[in-house]
Amino acid sequence: MPTPVAPLRAPALAAVLLLALSACADPEAQGAAESGGAGGESPFNLAAEQDRVRAEAVPEIAGLVPEEIREDGALTVGHSSGGAPPLAFYADDDETVIGVETDVAQLVADVLDLEYRPEATGWDNLFLSVESGRYEAVFSNVTVTEERKDLFDFATYRVDTVSFEAATGHGFDEIAEPADIAGLSVAVGSGTNQEEILLRWDQENQDAGLEPADLQYYQTDSDTYLALQSGRIDLYLGPTPSASYHVEVARETEIVGTISGGGEVRAEIAAMTLKDNGLVEAVNAALDEVIGSGRYQEVLERWAVDGEAVTESEINPPGLPRS
Incomplete structure (x- = not known):
């Protein structure tokens, strides 16, 4: 049985946010932040050029990528276009998707020695695009559920x-x-x-x-x-x-x-791949690599979400129960 998550206290979260370094969301929210809204400026960098934290390729882990996915030398990753800072959202050019989700995906692509190709789409289309093969992975605040595990594999990287x-x-x-x-x-x-x-x-x-x-x-x-x-x-x-x-x-x-995020039970945020195509093992190993190297922690601290950090990635852990 998953264990309950201890509540995060708002004052602690606020203190972390005030020290954060980089991003914002939809144009209306971004405009409010830049003009001060009712009293503040974004603590994040809103520019398309993000100077992301990067990782080195690890040949042994890169070798786990299925050949059919490695053929074009890229990892095509879906992110929700309806996101909000600091998760995944548009930069100030209204085209480039930035946020903690894109940065974690970049780390994974680096370790797998693949070019990171982000694409933004609507929430519902994320799942359809993985099923169709358009996206090889999704990093978009997706919670592991038992129902989703029927069609997809998951490698966890944050507590929900x-x-x-x-x-x-x-x-x-x-x-x-x-x-x-x-x-x-x-x-x-x-x-x-x-x-x-x-x-x-x-x-x-x-x-x-x-x-x-x-x-x-x-x-x-x-x-x-x-x-x-x-x-x-x-x-x-x-x-x-x-x-x-x-x-x-x-x-x-x-x-x-x-x-x-599961209410009474622990919930996990995870990278999502197509069921049984073999990619999840590579993504899981890449996540464990960047967790061990400290690059993962750098990314979460950069976006002020280190309160949701995990110490290791799990493949297909118990998900939220079927409704």
Whole structure:
């Protein structure tokens, strides 16, 4: 049975973010950050030229790459175009994808002695593109689930945590369990593991006779935060790195609770490859190599997500249970 993840405290995350070095997200959020928004500038470098942390090729590990994938000498990696800093998002040229996900993927490609070829697409298309063979791997904050393991292989590289964000001065106590969201309106991304957590919590509350939560869905982060500031919603549940970034840049919200991306169980973020094509073993070995060399830690510290670091990569660990 996976073990619960200890909550990450907002003050510690904030302190790390203020020391971070590089990036931002969609053009609207980026504009707000550069103009100061409600009080801050991005702690990250938004330029397309990122001066990424790099790794050396390791022939023994590169030799694990299946021949059909090695033929063109490149690793084509999918990233979500709908991401938010500091995960995977557009640089200030509105074309180049930057963030912790791209930097980890670059390290893996380096060790495998392959050219790193990033491509950005919509979240749902990431999975279809791996199935079709367009992408050889995906690095995009993907959580391991038992259902996804039917079609894909996974090599883990981060612990998955999510955070509740509220407008400053909200008056809420810490959000830590299902009863804490009873009667509240909560924004969440459709089709995400965060949504599954809220649906599960809400059903548990209703079974216990508590007031139901009102789940809200918005197309963009800017719409979500406008609703949060105007009081149309009480909370927003999203990835901890993005929530922490927004808190520090906008200075309009605060984190009021952090939980595992699996709710009551440990959740893992992983690189995703096609099931049984042999690539996952090479990716796993490359991740262990950069973890051991310290390059991985440099990348996570650069993007202020070292609170989600792992000490080794695992292939296909227990995933979130089927819904």
